[in-house]
Amino acid sequence: CTPDKKLGIALVGLGSYSTYQLAPALQDTKNCYLAGIVTGTPSKAISWAKKYSLAEHCIYNYENFDTIKDNKDIDIVYVVLPNAMHADFCIRAAKAGKHVICEKPMAMNVAECEQIISACKKANVKLGMGYRLHSEPYTQQVQEFVKKKTYGDVTFVSAEAAYRSTGNPDQWRLNRELSGGGALVNMGVYAIQSAIYGTGENPISVAAQEFSTRPEYFKDTDETITAQLNFPSGAIANITTSHNFSANSMYVAGTNGWFKLQPANNYGPLSGSTSDGKILDFPHESQQKLQMDDFASHILHGSTNLAPGEMGKRDMIIVSAIYESIAKGGKTIRL
Ligand code: NDP
Numbered sequence: 235c236t237p238d239k240k241l242g243i244a245l246v247g248l249g250s251y252s253t254y255q256l257a258p259a260l261q262d263t264k265n266c267y268l269a270g271i272v273t274g275t276p277s278k279a280i281s282w283a284k285k286y287s288l289a290e291h292c293i294y295n296y297e298n299f300d301t302i303k304d305n306k307d308i309d310i311v312y313v314v315l316p317n318a319m320h321a322d323f324c325i326r327a328a329k330a331g332k333h334v335i336c337e338k339p340m341a342m343n344v345a346e347c348e349q350i351i352s353a354c355k356k357a358n359v360k361l362g363m364g365y366r367l368h369s370e371p372y373t374q375q376v377q378e379f380v381k382k383k384t385y386g387d388v389t390f391v392s393a394e395a396a397y398r399s400t401g402n403p404d405q406w407r408l409n410r411e412l413s414g415g416g417a418l419v420n421m422g423v424y425a426i427q428s429a430i431y432g433t434g435e436n437p438i439s440v441a442a443q444e445f446s447t448r449p450e451y452f453k454d455t456d457e458t459i460t461a462q463l464n465f466p467s468g469a470i471a472n473i474t475t476s477h478n479f480s481a482n483s484m485y486v487a488g489t490n491g492w493f494k495l496q497p498a499n500n501y502g503p504l505s506g507s508t509s510d511g512k513i514l515d516f517p518h519e520s521q522q523k524l525q526m527d528d529f530a531s532h533i534l535h536g537s538t539n540l541a542p543g544e545m546g547k548r549d550m551i552i553v554s555a556i557y558e559s560i561a562k563g564g565k566t567i568r569l
Contacts, residue, residue: 242269
């Protein structure tokens, strides 16, 4: 594609994230725009086409999706489906020759993550994760503090990502066959990510515990998990995730001080402070807008892919190790 072209994105799965975050963000993006949709709900096809003036040849359902390969107006397929459908649609998108954005968690297990990565490599298309925080200024500031050792060597991170689920007990997020897990795969990935960019390292081992207080509601998926991660430098992290209470923060202790974000992982604006009295203050922009523009810029201009598929796979390896530790009574699992 030509460098000054805006890339066309097709959203796959028009649920709440596509409807309330991604489609509105795509009205403001500089490097990409909403060009098409893939939906299993005919009434959404009609209402979205009208609302966003979509061309008829850019509207697909799950059955005719593969014909997207012949559509020159779609450059990127963004998979925003229940987790069990990520691998299938990411792989089909790659086979259709489209660049791929995959929502978190990347897939149901590590093997599926590998299949997505290799399908994208084989088709020579780019693969990015929907990890919006990597394009977000407070998170980027945290990464810079860590890299520059502004507060010394990091020795400890505490990270929480949780909300209280009270909705329909039959929703796909609480159905293991469609979600692959509970709080850990849904919110826990944010706490894992905070621990990793909070230390600037990948963990070498993990031990975890599970708590269940509403088993009648969480019949099929984990409710609350805590885990401790060890890093090569000796730094440690304690993470908490839950579908039973609300928590949203990260705290990083270094040898010369500390910094924290609270909130740390919602749609923003985030907020942060440091041990030397700084209040972090960045102008608010849609995280989804920044994320999709960054990925389009990676394709158009070769800028860094801030959240590549390998990162999604790494996080799934850690998720699997956390579940393994719980299954083994809290045993430390080497990564
Ligand atoms: P929703 O339940 O709101 O929407 C999912 C959509 O997927 C449905 O509306 C439907 O769209 C389609 N779908 C196809 N098959 C099924 C099925 N069997 N059951 C349910 N839906 C189906 O989910 P979200 O939009 O909240 O989440 C979608 C993905 O995005 C998940 O992977 C989630 O983890 C991720 N996400 C990421 C966020 C982030 O901040 N990065 C935030 C929220 C979600 P249609 O009617 O068009 O076919």
